[in-house]
Amino acid sequence: MRLRAVEHRHRLPERLKLALIRVVSGRRVPDVVKTLLYRPEFFGRAMCDWTQAVMRGPSAWSVGERELFAAFTSRLNQCVF
Amino acid sequence: MHGTPLDGRARSGHSSGLETPAMGTMDDRRGRYAAYTARLVDTVVTQPGHTPPELRRAVLERAFGPHPLSKPETSSPLSGTERGTGGEDHTGERERGRTGDDLLAAYVDKVARHAYKVTDEDVGQLQHTGHSDDALFEVTISAALGAALGRLERGLAALRGESSPPVPLSANAERGN
Numbered sequence: 001m002r003l004r005a006v007e008h009r010h011r012l013p014e015r016l017k018l019a020l021i022r023v024v025s026g027r028r029v030p031d032v033v034k035t036l037l038y039r040p041e042f043f044g045r046a047m048c049d050w051t052q053a054v055m056r057g058p059s060a061w062s063v064g065e066r067e068l069f070a071a072f073t074s075r076l077n078q079c080v081f
Numbered sequence: 082m083h084g085t086p087l088d089g090r091a092r093s094g095h096s097s098g099l100e101t102p103a104m105g106t107m108d109d110r111r112g113r114y115a116a117y118t119a120r121l122v123d124t125v126v127t128q129p130g131h132t133p134p135e136l137r138r139a140v141l142e143r144a145f146g147p148h149p150l151s152k153p154e155t156s157s158p159l160s161g162t163e164r165g166t167g168g169e170d171h172t173g174e175r176e177r178g179r180t181g182d183d184l185l186a187a188y189v190d191k192v193a194r195h196a197y198k199v200t201d202e203d204v205g206q207l208q209h210t211g212h213s214d215d216a217l218f219e220v221t222i223s224a225a226l227g228a229a230l231g232r233l234e235r236g237l238a239a240l241r242g243e244s245s246p247p248v249p250l251s252a253n254a255e256r257g258n
Binding site for chain 2: 041
């Protein structure tokens with residue numbers, strides 16, 4: 001993470017969430033999660049709601065198909081999914 | 082495709098003005114997600130932050146892509162620089178005497194067109210010119226969101242069989258760089 005603030009300067013509730021994710025998963029928290037939890041009122045909260053609706057909400061596409069679309073798009077963007 | 086997504090009515094400065102033609106398009110055809118998208122744009126562009134809302138709007142519009150029928154607002158901090166209208170790459174261009182705005186515009190274009198090419202040096206330069214991490218966070222989010230919405234809008238237009246403006250963000254344009 002190039003922005004130190006987004007790496008380390010989360011507020012307390014988000015810091016606790018990050019610690020929990022770290023402990024439960026046993027791995028370092030992905031940068032995308034750190035980004036979503038940094039000042040969540042600016043972006044993360046609305047983005048998560050959007051993602052939840054698009055990726056898990058009612059749709060003609062199954063959840064698996066939607067995840068496949070996302071993975072394929074990330075691949076085209078040369079972005080790790 | 083509507084002529085001026087993410088532009089036009091938003092002049093009012095009122096948050097409801099953000100339900101721009103781009104949102105309107107999805108409202109017509111993809112109403113299921115329109116409210117989520119409008120709220121996402123609204124939170125990123127209008128709320129108080131470390132950068133002026135006008136800057137975030139300018140970044141989002143620039144990253145969205147070309148709109149032949151719209152002009153950037155003259156007051157917007159990025160409007161003085163060339164818009165990302167084609168395959169041009171600002172990297173390495175006018176290194177001497179580059180202003181902070183030029184650097185920022187080049188960064189926005191990079192995030193929008195090929196974010197994987199962003200380097201530590203790009204971010205370091207911006208930090209040296211006085212941009213805080215919070216300001217860069219806001220600019221980066223605005224650029225990424227604008228680029229994503231532009232692609233989404235062009236994709237939906239293609240599905241509807243509508244003609245689309247040239248797409249500098251496509252993989253083909255990127256390969257030229």
